[in-house]
Amino acid sequence: MVPKDPDSSSALEPRSKSTRPKAIRRLVVWYRRNAAVTSLVGTATNSASAAGNVAESVVSSAGNVAESVVSSAGNVAESVVSSAGNVAGSVVSSAGSVVSSAGTVVANAGSSAGSVVSSAGSIAGNMLQPLVFDPLRRLQSSESGTEAEAILDRDRLWIAVDGMGGDNAPGPILDGCLQAIQRLPLRIKFVGESDKVQAAAQALDLSEELDQATKAGHLELVASGPSVGMDEEATVVRRKRDASINLAMDLVKKGEALAMYSAGNSGALMASAIFRLGRLKGIDRPAIGALFPTKDPGQPVLVLDVGANMDCKPTYLHQFALLGNIYSRDVLQVAQPRIGLLNIGEEECKGNDLSIRAYELLREEKRLHFAGNCEGRDVLSGEFDVVVCDGFTGNVLLKFLESVGSVLLDVLRAELPRGRRGKVGSAFLRSNLKRIKKRLDHAEHGGALLLGVNGICVIGHGSSKALSVVSALRLAHSAASHGVMDDLAQLQKASTVSA
16 A cells, blocks of 8 residues: 655645544543533634644645645644644634644745745634634723714813822822823812923823823813921921812812812821811711722722721711712712611611611601612621711721732732633633732822812822822812712701710
8 A cells, every 4th residue: 555645635635533643632521511602612713724624735735845844744734733743732722823823934935936825824723813813802891992072172170189198299190180181171270389390291102192281271270389207296287388189179168279189298188188278068077988899890889988087076976977868879870879888788677786776767868869888798798878987997998909910910820720721711801800900009099089078189109100090189189070069068958966
């Protein structure tokens, strides 16, 4: 019997299932364990086989030049797909680029063979790309790539920004403001020390973008004096009258800005807000309200207080509930917010004296819907829209939540399989992991609202970067455009809660 020539036409026939490369068989077995992508993988495998045959046919006609590069003239696609292959082992994890990489390798062998094989690789890549990656994105419910609508100047609202507040100011704060102008319908009065702001713009290569925003009337630089340090006492705002945090607050008081944002000293910001804007009538202590994620990505829970008042009276918690009810209703668009009191048990007799007495006040309040005590495990459950607590407990809860996202991702990375299975699995899970991080990352919320003062103030984290600034300005814009202060004014006209 005459042995078959490996270069003959029979070598170009499609391989049977038994002769399929081991790497492809393992991938198929691994993926078919996941019911959600069974049909997808089957389609991609057939396309890969067809693309391999195309490339194999081209390589066979390329001549002896291509044979010196590829170990077997009839098995180019097998050499590329196999992770042990010396030609394209690094691209095994991407099915869409397997044959394209094979074309690139053969192209290096000679100009004539290279141009033909590269074309085959492109054809194979075009076959695989829409079959594998687009349906996967749809299965993972990824965001569409549609362009945002143009922002009209008449829709832009003025927001004052303390440009010198924060550990990294003013550079990241300026960067975040310039990004926010592109994404949100707002104008910014950036308050800061002029020389430091210009130096930061040059260091971050933002000078041209800053000039464009200024000429367009979207950003205005407001010169200030020495700023308030992160480690200074809150009362320093009385002495540093021209500090950036005070000037930004004055802009809100004068009506030149509808809201202000600062990532600086939170104690100084609260003191400045009380001294310059004043407290709302019926509110003894302003509270800091932070948005926490829940199981429903579209409905966060508002937790207050998260740091403004370490020691609270029952009437303070009562007032926090009234403030949170208005914010949740107006900004978060919850028709009837469910108010919860953070406690160690659901029963009304549980907790310390503060919790028991606050429970009685909230139960008798007719201006809100009190849903009872909220245990720690229920804060992120979505069963409550507003959770009230003292500032000490709330701040501990906030700082704990900030660590959850990074710890969870580290655990997931550690538990993913090693080797080729882990790499391919990670590729398919990457967008899911990014969305998980986004939902748990405090930078995505950017800041917390200071409720109880006669103006809209957003407090950012001291370590805020550009992303956090954009998120905080989105929060400030949302509060300013939903009439929160109008409803708070109505709260003042209602019966005053006695201290």
